[in-house]
Amino acid sequence: MIHRAPYTCRKKMKKTIIEIFLILALSLIISLIYNTASPTGIKIIKKTQKADTEIKSLNFNADIIINL
Amino acid sequence: MPILSLICRIIVGSIFLISGLAKISDPVRFIFTLREFRLFPEAIVPFTAVFLPWLEFILGLFILLGLLHRTASLMLAFLNTMFTLAILSVIIRGIDVDCGCFGMLADMLKISDMADMKAVIRNLLFIVMCFYIFRARDSILSMEKYFKQKQI
Numbered sequence: 001m002i003h004r005a006p007y008t009c010r011k012k013m014k015k016t017i018i019e020i021f022l023i024l025a026l027s028l029i030i031s032l033i034y035n036t037a038s039p040t041g042i043k044i045i046k047k048t049q050k051a052d053t054e055i056k057s058l059n060f061n062a063d064i065i066i067n068l
Numbered sequence: 069m070p071i072l073s074l075i076c077r078i079i080v081g082s083i084f085l086i087s088g089l090a091k092i093s094d095p096v097r098f099i100f101t102l103r104e105f106r107l108f109p110e111a112i113v114p115f116t117a118v119f120l121p122w123l124e125f126i127l128g129l130f131i132l133l134g135l136l137h138r139t140a141s142l143m144l145a146f147l148n149t150m151f152t153l154a155i156l157s158v159i160i161r162g163i164d165v166d167c168g169c170f171g172m173l174a175d176m177l178k179i180s181d182m183a184d185m186k187a188v189i190r191n192l193l194f195i196v197m198c199f200y201i202f203r204a205r206d207s208i209l210s211m212e213k214y215f216k217q218k219q220i
Binding site: 016019020022023024026027028030031032034035 | 092118119121122123125126127130136138139140142143
């Protein structure tokens with residue numbers, strides 16, 4: 001026999017799931033809007049890549065200095 | 069007790085609101101912190117660094133205002149559990165890393181922000197508070213209650 005939760009419980013669960021998706025969607029939309037609008041936002045990936053390149057070049061320069 | 073629920077809401081809400089804002093203001097730093105944890109694939113690190121602080125900020129705001137606060141507290145408890153597991157994995161693997169919980173705010177206030185057992189205990193405390201907010205049926209000074217009263 002399959003046990004089903006009472007109607008009110010199912011209704012509450014459904015409401016909670018809808019609210020969870022609502023909050024997730026809201027934060028996703030706001031974060032995307034902020035990242036396209038703000039000067040620091042959209043360049044995140046480029047910035048980190050640039051920082052990585054800078055760190056690599058610094059290490060490379062340090063190696064050269066050590067070898068000298 | 070509605071007053072205890074309100075106190076928990078103020079503490080948890082304001083802490084996550086502030087920590088979310090601190091991470092939003094310095095997303096590059098948060099990317100580096102996430103990389104140091106070595107848990108996420110490189111492809112989703114920038115997206116997580118952008119999305120997670122906003123989720124924290126909105127959950128904190130909703131709990132503070134008392135708007136969908138029961139669902140928000142449930143989500144925050146889940147998020148905190150994930151953070152705790154991440155910190156525990158770092159401790160077990162012996163990686164000495166900044167937990168990134170408060171972003172640049174930790175530097176400004178000169179507070180310890182390391183991924184250690186203190187952070188785990190703090191997170192567990194937040195989880196307990198979140199479950200209390202979720203369990204409490206009645207809460208004072210909440211927008212949800214205000215809207216319900218207006219409808220009647």
